[in-house]
Amino acid sequence: MKSTLAAVLCSGLCLAQNGERLFQGNCALCHGPRGDGGKGTNLAQPRLPRAPDDEALFRVIRQGIPGTEMPGTRHFSDDDIREVISFVRSLGQTTPPKVEGDAAHGAELYRGKGNCAACHTMGGRGGAMGPDLTEIGVRRSPGHIRTSIVDPEAWVPDNFLNYRWYSLIPDNFVQVRLVARGGQRLTGVRINEDPFSIQIRDAGDRVHSFWKTELAELHKDWGKSPMPSYRGVLTPGEIDDLVAYLVTLRGGS
Amino acid sequence: MKLVIFLLAALSLNAQVPYDRIRGADTEPGNWLTYSGNYSSHRFTRLNQITAANVRRLKPAWVYQIKAREKVQTTPLVVDGIMYLTEPPSDVTALDTRTGRPLWSYRRPMPKGVRGCCAQINRGAAILDDMVFLGTFDAHLVALDIKTGLVRWDVTVADYNVGHSITVAPLAVKDKIVVGIAGGEYGVRGFLDAYDAKTGKRAWRFWTVPAAGEPGVETWAGDSYKTGAATTWVTGAYDPEQNLVFWGTGNPGPDWNGEARKGDNLYSDSLLALDADTGQLKWYFQFTPHDVHDWDSTEVPVLAEGVVHGQKRKLVLFANRNAFYYVLDRQSGKFLVGKQFAKQTWAKGLDDSGRPIRIPNTSPTVEGTKVYPSVPGATNWFSPSYSPMANLLYVATRDEGGIYYMGEAEYRPGSQFNAGGFRPIPGEEPTGAIRALKPNSGELAWEFKLHTPPWAGVMSTAGGLVFGGTNEGDFFALDATSGKLLWRFQTGGPITSNPMSYLSGSKQHVAIASGSAVFTFALEEQ
Amino acid sequence: MWPHRTGRNACVTVLLAASLSGQVSYERIRQAGREPGQWLTYSGNYQGHRYSTLDQINAANVGRLKVAWMYQVNDPNKFEATPLVIDGVMYVSEPPSNVAALDLRTGRPLWRYERPLPAGVRPCCGFVNRGVAALDDQIFVGTLDAHLVALDARTGRVRWATEVADYRTAHSITVAPLAVRDKVVVGVAGGEFGVRGFVDAYDAKTGKRAWRFWTVPGPGEEGNETWAGDSWKNGAAATWVTGAYDPELNLVYWSTGNPGPDYNGDVRLGDNLYACTLLALDADTGQRRWHFQFTPHDVHDWEANQVPVLVDGAWQGQPRALIVTANRNAFYYVLDRRTGEFLLGTPYAKQTWAKGLDHRGRPIRLPNTEPTAQGTPLYPSLHGGTNWFSPSYSPKTSLFYVAVREEGTLFYKGPAEYKPGAGYTAGSVRGLPGVEPTGYVRALEVATGKQRWEFPLQSPPWAGLLSTAGGLVFGSANEGYFFALDDATGKPRWRFQTGSAVFSNPISYLSDGRQHIAVAAGHSLISFALE
Numbered sequence A: 001m002k003s004t005l006a007a008v009l010c011s012g013l014c015l016a017q018n019g020e021r022l023f024q025g026n027c028a029l030c031h032g033p034r035g036d037g038g039k040g041t042n043l044a045q046p047r048l049p050r051a052p053d054d055e056a057l058f059r060v061i062r063q064g065i066p067g068t069e070m071p072g073t074r075h076f077s078d079d080d081i082r083e084v085i086s087f088v089r090s091l092g093q094t095t096p097p098k099v100e101g102d103a104a105h106g107a108e109l110y111r112g113k114g115n116c117a118a119c120h121t122m123g124g125r126g127g128a129m130g131p132d133l134t135e136i137g138v139r140r141s142p143g144h145i146r147t148s149i150v151d152p153e154a155w156v157p158d159n160f161l162n163y164r165w166y167s168l169i170p171d172n173f174v175q176v177r178l179v180a181r182g183g184q185r186l187t188g189v190r191i192n193e194d195p196f197s198i199q200i201r202d203a204g205d206r207v208h209s210f211w212k213t214e215l216a217e218l219h220k221d222w223g224k225s226p227m228p229s230y231r232g233v234l235t236p237g238e239i240d241d242l243v244a245y246l247v248t249l250r251g252g253s
Numbered sequence B: 001m002k003l004v005i006f007l008l009a010a011l012s013l014n015a016q017v018p019y020d021r022i023r024g025a026d027t028e029p030g031n032w033l034t035y036s037g038n039y040s041s042h043r044f045t046r047l048n049q050i051t052a053a054n055v056r057r058l059k060p061a062w063v064y065q066i067k068a069r070e071k072v073q074t075t076p077l078v079v080d081g082i083m084y085l086t087e088p089p090s091d092v093t094a095l096d097t098r099t100g101r102p103l104w105s106y107r108r109p110m111p112k113g114v115r116g117c118c119a120q121i122n123r124g125a126a127i128l129d130d131m132v133f134l135g136t137f138d139a140h141l142v143a144l145d146i147k148t149g150l151v152r153w154d155v156t157v158a159d160y161n162v163g164h165s166i167t168v169a170p171l172a173v174k175d176k177i178v179v180g181i182a183g184g185e186y187g188v189r190g191f192l193d194a195y196d197a198k199t200g201k202r203a204w205r206f207w208t209v210p211a212a213g214e215p216g217v218e219t220w221a222g223d224s225y226k227t228g229a230a231t232t233w234v235t236g237a238y239d240p241e242q243n244l245v246f247w248g249t250g251n252p253g254p255d256w257n258g259e260a261r262k263g264d265n266l267y268s269d270s271l272l273a274l275d276a277d278t279g280q281l282k283w284y285f286q287f288t289p290h291d292v293h294d295w296d297s298t299e300v301p302v303l304a305e306g307v308v309h310g311q312k313r314k315l316v317l318f319a320n321r322n323a324f325y326y327v328l329d330r331q332s333g334k335f336l337v338g339k340q341f342a343k344q345t346w347a348k349g350l351d352d353s354g355r356p357i358r359i360p361n362t363s364p365t366v367e368g369t370k371v372y373p374s375v376p377g378a379t380n381w382f383s384p385s386y387s388p389m390a391n392l393l394y395v396a397t398r399d400e401g402g403i404y405y406m407g408e409a410e411y412r413p414g415s416q417f418n419a420g421g422f423r424p425i426p427g428e429e430p431t432g433a434i435r436a437l438k439p440n441s442g443e444l445a446w447e448f449k450l451h452t453p454p455w456a457g458v459m460s461t462a463g464g465l466v467f468g469g470t471n472e473g474d475f476f477a478l479d480a481t482s483g484k485l486l487w488r489f490q491t492g493g494p495i496t497s498n499p500m501s502y503l504s505g506s507k508q509h510v511a512i513a514s515g516s517a518v519f520t521f522a523l524e525e526q
Numbered sequence C: 001m002w003p004h005r006t007g008r009n010a011c012v013t014v015l016l017a018a019s020l021s022g023q024v025s026y027e028r029i030r031q032a033g034r035e036p037g038q039w040l041t042y043s044g045n046y047q048g049h050r051y052s053t054l055d056q057i058n059a060a061n062v063g064r065l066k067v068a069w070m071y072q073v074n075d076p077n078k079f080e081a082t083p084l085v086i087d088g089v090m091y092v093s094e095p096p097s098n099v100a101a102l103d104l105r106t107g108r109p110l111w112r113y114e115r116p117l118p119a120g121v122r123p124c125c126g127f128v129n130r131g132v133a134a135l136d137d138q139i140f141v142g143t144l145d146a147h148l149v150a151l152d153a154r155t156g157r158v159r160w161a162t163e164v165a166d167y168r169t170a171h172s173i174t175v176a177p178l179a180v181r182d183k184v185v186v187g188v189a190g191g192e193f194g195v196r197g198f199v200d201a202y203d204a205k206t207g208k209r210a211w212r213f214w215t216v217p218g219p220g221e222e223g224n225e226t227w228a229g230d231s232w233k234n235g236a237a238a239t240w241v242t243g244a245y246d247p248e249l250n251l252v253y254w255s256t257g258n259p260g261p262d263y264n265g266d267v268r269l270g271d272n273l274y275a276c277t278l279l280a281l282d283a284d285t286g287q288r289r290w291h292f293q294f295t296p297h298d299v300h301d302w303e304a305n306q307v308p309v310l311v312d313g314a315w316q317g318q319p320r321a322l323i324v325t326a327n328r329n330a331f332y333y334v335l336d337r338r339t340g341e342f343l344l345g346t347p348y349a350k351q352t353w354a355k356g357l358d359h360r361g362r363p364i365r366l367p368n369t370e371p372t373a374q375g376t377p378l379y380p381s382l383h384g385g386t387n388w389f390s391p392s393y394s395p396k397t398s399l400f401y402v403a404v405r406e407e408g409t410l411f412y413k414g415p416a417e418y419k420p421g422a423g424y425t426a427g428s429v430r431g432l433p434g435v436e437p438t439g440y441v442r443a444l445e446v447a448t449g450k451q452r453w454e455f456p457l458q459s460p461p462w463a464g465l466l467s468t469a470g471g472l473v474f475g476s477a478n479e480g481y482f483f484a485l486d487d488a489t490g491k492p493r494w495r496f497q498t499g500s501a502v503f504s505n506p507i508s509y510l511s512d513g514r515q516h517i518a519v520a521a522g523h524s525l526i527s528f529a530l531e
Helices: A002-009 A012-026 A054-063 A078-091 A103-111 A142-150 A236-247 B002-010 B019-023 C008-018 C026-030
Strands: A175-180 A185-193 A197-202 A207-211 A215-221 B058-065 B077-079 B082-087 B091-096 B102-106 B126-128 B131-135 B140-145 B151-156 B171-173 B176-180 B191-196 B202-207 B237-239 B244-248 B270-275 B281-286 B302-308 B311-319 B324-329 B335-340 B347-350 B356-358 B369-371 B385-387 B392-399 B402-406 B420-424 B431-437 B444-450 B459-461 B465-469 B474-479 B485-490 B500-504 B507-514 B517-523 C065-072 C084-086 C089-094 C098-103 C109-113 C133-135 C138-142 C147-152 C158-163 C178-180 C183-187 C198-203 C209-214 C244-246 C251-255 C277-282 C288-293 C309-315 C318-326 C331-336 C342-347 C354-357 C363-365 C376-378 C392-394 C399-406 C409-413 C427-431 C438-445 C451-457 C466-468 C472-476 C481-486 C492-497 C507-511 C514-521 C524-530
Touching (some): A142 A236, A175 A197, A185 B102, B019 B171, B058 C492, B077 B126, B077 B500, B176 B244, B191 B244, B311 B392, B335 B347, B392 B444, B431 B465, B465 B507, C065 C492, C098 C138, C138 C183, C183 C251, C244 C309, C438 C472
Antiparallel strands (some): A175 A215, B077 B082, B091 B102, B126 B131, B237 B244, B302 B311, B324 B335, B385 B392, B431 B444, B459 B465, B474 B485, C084 C089, C178 C183, C198 C209, C244 C251, C277 C288, C309 C318, C318 C331, C392 C399, C399 C438, C438 C451, C466 C472, C472 C481
């Protein structure tokens, strides 16, 4: 009752200020204090692909996005969510900073010198060792993307910030090294794991499924990334170009 | 340093299931590469580890449960140790067959406004090269990367707002994906499409209802062809030698009122033989001309060879919803044999060209007319199975009649366009049976009675078994030659899908979707 | 359940149902140990053991355990129910608030009760139900619209339905009730919504309320002074897990949840009795005989809603009537169940919030462990070292088995503002960056809490345990496995992939003279037997 009255008396600016407070407390950890992304999507853009209108944004905040790390907010009242929406929309009204670099050249680098498709998928094509990049321009801020290229281990996903009751398939690309009892050695990324088995993908994109009783050794290299750093492999200008290209990857229709 | 070697190795990605592998599916029985097991739609497994002698030891190996409430009707595909199954409404999951654990999943949110006559289900995917193809309930065709489930391309096949949807498992043929459309209760105009597998561009479309000026349109009075339906919602067969795709078509609309559409209504309730490259019609056979009972001929056509009328021929075997079993020559389309395989009260028989000789007063009326078979028919979408070993065609049969009503026919886009309805016959309890027919004659070899009319198909095996499922949740195995019940298992959900079989490691498994779960079975260790 | 044909089936099923006795007197439950082939109450017996004396299935043959049948529920919510088995019929509640009776031999349904729910029900954590109770010829179920319903055990028809609380202010019932003597004891949920918690008892025949114990005392009542100002009004201390009962002492033991609001204690300075507490209530009157508070002035959501376990053990050489529990705050407690006296407390999971417990069992808090605006990292998480799912006590091994969650949390403090029906947690939580949470099944010596063994799980579990005289401990994992461990060593002996995360507790029973194990997994109830 009190809060509804407050909402009525509250102007748009007021809603946004309350919303900012809630945002900083709940959203900023993943979306950045200025909402321009981090682990979570960059929200400082005029159009949010998963939330074309406020009704959709309400649903996203309330229910989360299944299959991703965006959680729902059981503890938010409806008014709370409306206030956050107000703030998020205000973020989209600022002009995003221009990204330096030549995106067309970046596309060439992606295919050529960078050889990114060996481990990354885009538009359903490419290697499956690393995360999909089809929407990377929407999901991560330019700064985050840049860091991933020069210092991949800085951003090895720490996917445990949000509680999910359980997860069907873990979405952190943990590097795994194992030795089977028969002597076979494998290094790869974990696809799935449970108390009794583990499935990994090797560098040839082949899937291997092991019962843990078949393994002599199993090491999970937390904090390690199979992705090499491109510092020194690409010039700073080339990295700018590659970042500029990746920022344009915003997914399909 | 590690990186360089690593990157080179990662480049060696191969095409997984080229067309030749599907064509030679019979030579790799450990995999299930296409909806019906092979292009001839036999749904027969050459694996023979599970036999009549040991099937009583068959036990669940692992289970996979879906989160949606809707029924799972999928036939899973298995390629090299990975199972690909579709989940309602239009999702795909890849599972490791050793452990049952998920490897990836594709989840498609449905837009508001999708509608379908029946449930939001999906009957299976197709695989070609390194892609998995899915028809979606909002009438798209989607190609996914087989390794990751990420989208390669996504094309609109039809408009879901007027009632189109896709539930059928597509068929991968050569370099194309053939897919049919559903929506027969919504007065849409049916078609069969083929899309280039690599790009998603449409290669051809065959309209199952001709347009003005096209041959066959004269079989539709006035403008009735515009809402003719004749949809194509069950996976067909393919003959690589003839290069023909065989596909069944559904009922003409409106379902139960034929007044507005006098004429035979081509090509509803027909089997079409289309050139796989161009979609051109080579021949057709219409099972139920001017159908007023909703007897879609969207059943799985089975290709076989046999001696009929003293001559060795290439055949199509077709157990139709209208209660007749047909044998056609698949080179000429000529009718060879027709025999009733379930109770029917609408036709005296079939004439020499296979056309039904109708009994008067069997059409729907305002007061209601009692007819056998019922609207769901003597059989339906679920798969029959042909065993080349036993030389029998197995059909899950519904013994059920109905009271048919005729109503006014007024077409409104997006709304149901049936013009009538149907009811069960009061006081009668419908049943069902698995029937084994001698393929060349349609003669009954044996039958196994079911408590209620089934909505699940059968699979036969080189181990001498026929697997099937019941509405009451029993997954069962019969002796393929005698029909004797050898094994059953209570799965807890209605079985409305078709069985398949594969190898995991070197062990034969059988899988079936039941309720909201997919079960895999294997012989328990001794 | 999937819609299936009635008509002919219904006729047969009524005849079948009529031929089974299905009468569960209080005496039968009290002596549940004499009928190991049945499962007459939530935890198998009043003592909360969740132990089966059946031993046909043992460590040597469990490798041959196979699925006997499955029963599928047509609902996507978590299936948390413990089924009951009574004279050839299995009674199980289904999400959200339905009940089914199944033929034990075939798994086929005999009858179903389906409760239409109003639109405004607000359970915090899922539209779930943890099980039914049985007494005489009735089956009792608590519903999400906060009613207690009594059904005729043979037909599933409603005998009576009593409103326990107002669902519009976020009260709901998810707990499996406990049938004690001539009453049905039930608790309430809604702790995240600022309700005022209670334990109720209803006359089994009439549905009239026999007594109510408010877990948050009102003005003038003892313990009210442990709540600053008016904070008691939204004090929560909900009662959503089934308790235990001592027939000789005639005490019902029931535990309570956290005080509200969860993460901001400023508005409710004081110990906040009886939140995070184990209560011993007189079964006839509901009067409090004693209480023990695990976490005074809790600010971490460490509810004490765990099943308490009654053990007749020894303490310092003398026989002692004990009650033991592994609490959400990561400590394992041994108390005297006559008096509530604290005997022992020791951590069973990683905890970074307390130096230990003093001689009265009160925690000696470490500084800087309260939630803050910037976030305070801490073990255990808000979900605790364990949670609602059942532990198991085996008199055979004298071990207390518990499914343990090893995960940390960042606790954030927010402003406390109560709005009826809305969340009232005053803060939020998230996981610790870079640390993948895990879990274990742990075996503790019941008298000392010392760990005997542990079995690693991939992720923190949400499912409980069953131990058996056959030398096995059955448990489940989020990754879909239902498994059996050796009760003395913890070594895995068997597993089955059920295809979905498991959120329930297993039972065991006899059918046709053969031992079965059953568990709700995903949306299915699965029954296992040796081949």
